[in-house]
Amino acid sequence: MTSTDDVTESKILLAEYGCLKEEQKTRIGFRDNLLYFTLAAATAVVAITAQSGQSRLLLSVPAICLILGWTYLVNDEKISAIGYYVRDRLGPRLEELTSTHGAVFGWEIYHRSVAGRTVRKRLQTAVDLFTYLVLPMVCTTAFWCSPVVQPLLLLASLGQTLALAVLGWQFLRRREREH
Numbered sequence: 001m002t003s004t005d006d007v008t009e010s011k012i013l014l015a016e017y018g019c020l021k022e023e024q025k026t027r028i029g030f031r032d033n034l035l036y037f038t039l040a041a042a043t044a045v046v047a048i049t050a051q052s053g054q055s056r057l058l059l060s061v062p063a064i065c066l067i068l069g070w071t072y073l074v075n076d077e078k079i080s081a082i083g084y085y086v087r088d089r090l091g092p093r094l095e096e097l098t099s100t101h102g103a104v105f106g107w108e109i110y111h112r113s114v115a116g117r118t119v120r121k122r123l124q125t126a127v128d129l130f131t132y133l134v135l136p137m138v139c140t141t142a143f144w145c146s147p148v149v150q151p152l153l154l155l156a157s158l159g160q161t162l163a164l165a166v167l168g169w170q171f172l173r174r175r176e177r178e179h
Contacts, residue, residue, distance in 0.1 A: 020090075
């Protein structure tokens with residue numbers, strides 16, 4: 001049986017930290033799987049298109065990449081937000097309560113300063129842009145070059161291209177804020 005005397009702000013903050021790290025771990029797994037799923041779905045569409053010869057099917061790749069790309073970005077944003085919150089709010093508050101000197105959650109700061117992090121972040125951005133922007137644009141371009149381009153599908157592909165440009169801009173904008 002627990003009494004209210006056993007509940008301290010430090011214990012509440014540590015419980016919050018545990019829940020946040022669990023959410024972050026789950027979101028990281030989900031985000032990373034989105035990348036694999038996107039590549040598998042795009043590959044399947046290209047294979048079906050090649051077998052059927054129906055180039056209009058290629059326009060499903062940009063739709064897939066837009067939906068999964070936005071979901072990827074949202075999860076990535078939440079993962080980073082949890083890290084910021086732990087570093088900027090939770091850690092300092094716990095440090096203050098426990099009178100500790102130095103970062104309470106040292107990993108949250110340390111892993112950001114590891115050698116090569118900037119290069120890895122740039123490479124990840126390149127992979128993200130390839131998956132969610134270049135790949136669907138290759139499919140869109142292949143559709144545009146096909147012999148049977150219907151006006152309505154052409155209009156839809158132009159709308160998808162605009163949406164992909166916005167998505168690409170969001171990926172680049174997000175990378176800029178990470179530094």
